[in-house]
Amino acid sequence: MMSTTLSRRSLIAALAATPAAALAPRLSWAQAARTLTIGVVSDPVTLDPAMMASFFELSVQFNIHEPLVHVTPEMKIEPGLASVENPDPLTYRFTLKPNLTFHDGTALDAAAVKANFDRMMDPALGSPRRSELAPVDSVEVTGPTTFTIKLKTPYAPFLQVIAIRAGMMVSPTAVKTLGADFATKAVGAGPYKVVSWTKNSELVLERFDGYWRGKAPIERLVFRPIADETVRLANLRSNTVQLVDAVPAQTVAALSREANITLKQSPGLGFNAFSLNCTRAPFDNPAVRRAFVTAIDPQTVLRAVYFGTGSVAAGAIPPSIAWAYDPKFAPYKPSADAAKKLLADAGITSAVPVSITVTNSPAQVRTAEILQAQANQAGFKVEVKQIDATSLITVLRQKDFDLCMSPWSGRTDPDGNMYNYFTKTGPNNFAGYQSDKVTDLLEKARSATAEGDRAKLYREAEAAIAQDAPMLFLAFPATLQASAKGLDWVQYPDGAFRLQFARFA
Structure with missing residues (x-):
């Protein structure tokens, strides 16, 4: 016992004599090895992937949920929970890894997968995943760990779609027992x-x-x-x-x-842009939308907010999706005088009041202040409204704005950057934009199988969207x-x- 006591005293003395600066990294290292x-x-x-629609779920979603297939940093598809065969454009045959379970210990089998797809595609749930899975015709359980998904029409981005939120499986038992929780x-x-x-x-x-x-x-x-x-x-x-x-x-x-x-x-996949509310004044008038977009110089935003990182955006498809990106696409030449003329031609003679809604982050506030300054020189009278980040999705869905930030993290396929934002019933169509032409082009683009054909359709859609101006594109952030x-x-x-x-x- 005495020797133990002495050793403890020696240890305490040694620690006391050790400089705190030398100890701190080791102690924090030991803690960090357990906790990040x-x-x-x-x-x-x-935290429910079937209902996720916010930019801010990105940080956590892949840590709680696992998709059926996995996308690599190089944007290639590889097996995740399942491997997949694609014998024809309408058929995908999946085989789950053996002995998979959810966090609650219940089996992650083919029946659970079908329950997930049924839930996401149920109109009563109102899941944003429903539009992403619209081409799905059926999900058939073919064995304990095998299932087949049949499509109504070819759907080029299907595997990319189920590599993210639409492919994240949750416990059907927990969904039932927890309810709203x-x-x-x-x-x-x-x-x-x-x-x-x-x-x-x-x-x-x-x-x-x-x-x-x-x-x-x-x-x-x-x-x-x-x-x-x-x-x-x-x-x-x-x-x-x-x-x-x-x-x-x-x-x-x-x-x-x-x-x-x-x-x-x-290089990122997403864009920083602002939705213009097409369902109410002043932006229910396409001429006013075009005037506002013409008044803004995205290069100024890139310099003052992004400090040269990233690149200017003129549409929804970033340079990182090289096969569909058009580097020559520049539908607007920023000009306060040109914006004033557009307003005058529309019969507008007084300053147009506009409210810009942004979250209270310094970068978004700086962006809004630049838009405010430039638009005020072009015949608008702009105020800036700041909101908490968690309120953003509610404001957008309720269309409680004139002009509101609508950042998008991006997807590995152009469909993920365009379809939900610009089709008539898209869940991210916060602008309330209604274009039969654009909806038809985007429907055709997701069902075409050749990249060249798809790229042509996306470029035509981007040109039509630019003409209608439901969204102000600013940057493709890094x-x-x-x-x-x-x-x-x-x-x-x-x-x-x-x-x-x-x-x-």
């Missing part, structure tokens, strides 16, 4: 399971031992919403968080020189994220964190 804390711009709105306590089959969610504070996930790839290297994830970009980076520098999304573009040069931080950037130096993680073009692949070095 992520600073994100905003809380998600829901499923939105906050979702039970999936991803690498991490939900432990707790205190809204506007933290979402805690714990690794799922039954994950099909094997246990994730990091035991616990904690997502903390930190809207203020300066505070978010301060937390990264202090190691309070070890990973952050939405790195402010103006900090890229400085962060790249910091020894303890890893900065990653890549994906900018940063971490503590000791974290090894993979960046994806859509900006989503897939942390089953992360580990501390």
Whole structure:
């Protein structure tokens, strides 16, 4: 007993004599090896992938939920929960991996998959996935771990669609037992399971031992919403968080020189744009919409908000989808005088009042202030309205705006950037835009099988959308994220964190 006491005293003395600075990295390292804390711009709105529609669910969705197939950082499709054969354009035969389970221990079998598709496609649920799965004709269980999906018409982006939210399987048992609480306590089959969610504070996930790839290297994830970009980076520098999304573009040069931080950037798939509410004045008038779009110079936004990262957007298809992107597409030449003339030609002689709605992040507020200044010089009278990030999707869906930010994380296929936004009944058609021509073009583009044919249809659709001006396109932002130096993680073009692949070095 005496020797034990002496050894403890020796240890205490040794620790007391050790400089705190030498101890701190080791202690934080030991803690970090178990827990990764992520600073994100905003809380998600829901944890139910069938109902996800917000930009802000990106950070968490792939950590709780696993899709049927997986998309690589190079945007290639590979097996996920299932492998797939495509014997003809209308038939997809899936085979699930054996012995799959959800977080609650229930079987992830072919019957559970069918239940998921039935739920997402049920009009009563009102899932945004329903339009993404509109070409699906039937889901047939052919064995305990096999099922076949038949399409009504060829659907070129189908595998890309089920590599994200439409392919994320949830426990049918949990959906039934949790009811409305499923939105906050979702039970999936991803690498991490939900432990707790205190809204506007933290979402805690714990690794799922039954994950099909094997246990994730990091035991616990904690997502903390930190809207203020300066505070978010301060937390990264202090190691309070070890990973952050939405790195402010103006900090890229400085962060790249910091020894303890890893900065990653890549061309994104999404766009930063603003929906113009076509269902009420003043933007129910196409001439007023065209005038407003003409008044805005996206290059100014790119310089002042994105500090040269990313690229100017004239439509919804980014340069990263090279086969469909048209680098020569520039339908508007910014000009205050030209905008004034458009208003005058429409018989408008007084300043047009417009309210711009943005979330209260510095980048979005800066963007709104640029739009305000430029539009005010072109015959508009603009006010800026700031809202909380979690309120954005509600404002958009209720069309409670004149002009509202409508950022999109992007998809690996152009259909994912256009169909839901610009078809007449698209769930992301926040502008209330109604064009038979554009809807027909986008329907044809998703059913065409040759990339060349599809690219032609998308370019024709982009030209028609530009003429009608239901959306003000500004930029294709780069994906900018940063971490503590000791974290090894993979960046994806859509900006989503897939942390089953992360580990501390």
